Amino acid sequence: MSATAKPLGRRAGESGTREAILRAARERFAAHGYDAATIRAIAADADVDPALVHHFYGTKERLFVEALRFPAVPSELLSRVTSARRSGLGEAIVRTVLDVWSSEATRAQALALIRSAITNERAARMLREFVTGTILSVLATAAADEDAELRASLVASQIIGLAIARYAVAVEPLASASDDEVVARVAPTLQRYLTGSLPPR
């Protein structure tokens, strides 16, 4: 770490600084999208020198990828969900997603990814990969059929919409409904998308 790139203020060492930068990046990307968020502004939010951000993460693109990576979420989601019985998959997914989003940081991360994905092709690709990778691997344990990818993308559409309506736009009374209430309403939707019989074509 060069002398000019020292974090300003007190911070619990390098990992604390890295985490502060990632948190600031998530918030900036969430609020402004990829294109409008600058390294300079992210560094200011994290109370560090911009050079330190470059030192740790290189380019804005790499910072974006790191900030919006879902590190613990997929494996946690996968293990919780893959242990559910087939008829309980919808419920396991909604409950896991709501639990994950009960953390402000994870919620900001999800919203940053969704918002950036609306207009930025790299973010869109990350979101698509997350959707197809994670949800498809859940499906592989359940009812994988020739229709698995459409099923997965329909599940994603409801989860994305739930994130936006409940947390970002705060449509009431969905925004203040209890997790149990949301699970009771939304789980059957995911269950049908995942394992419901195909409509006649």
Place this chain on the structure above:
Amino acid sequence: MSATAKPLGRRAGESGTREAILRAARERFAAHGYDAATIRAIAADADVDPALVHHFYGTKERLFVEALRFPAVPSELLSRVTSARRSGLGEAIVRTVLDVWSSEATRAQALALIRSAITNERAARMLREFVTGTILSVLATAAADEDAELRASLVASQIIGLAIARYAVAVEPLASASDDEVVARVAPTLQRYLTGSLPPR
């Protein structure tokens, strides 16, 4: 219209110019969100002098409201949907929404509103009012119960998520599925949200 505020280039009179400004505004708000979109940039996109935008619409805030107003949509949606039988409400809503979004302009408008609503409180309020106003008035003709507002917000969550997954992020194969396919999969979701029996509490 002042001499300095004349539209540049050929345009079919004032209404054509106004429409070009609204179209440019929708695209800017969709791509950058409310805060980052400027009158200057919108004017440049519409090929007019910024003074003309101010002349027609006053402030950016008023331009935003005008650009993201859903003029024909709600009444069209309402009449199509309210004439559906109760058990066909889910299908009528999805089909109407997809038909409306088959126009590039309306789709840009919807995405601009959703994207801006994620971070801008005024846009969020517009979206909430649209959701509660329009969907609740549909519900009033169907199964209005004490639960009507939660039902409406759940319908909104799936429609918002469908807009983003299918059009903005282009999650495949949902993005290229036919309208009929999407109706067949999503209509039962909306139908259950609207008229399904309440889960036990």
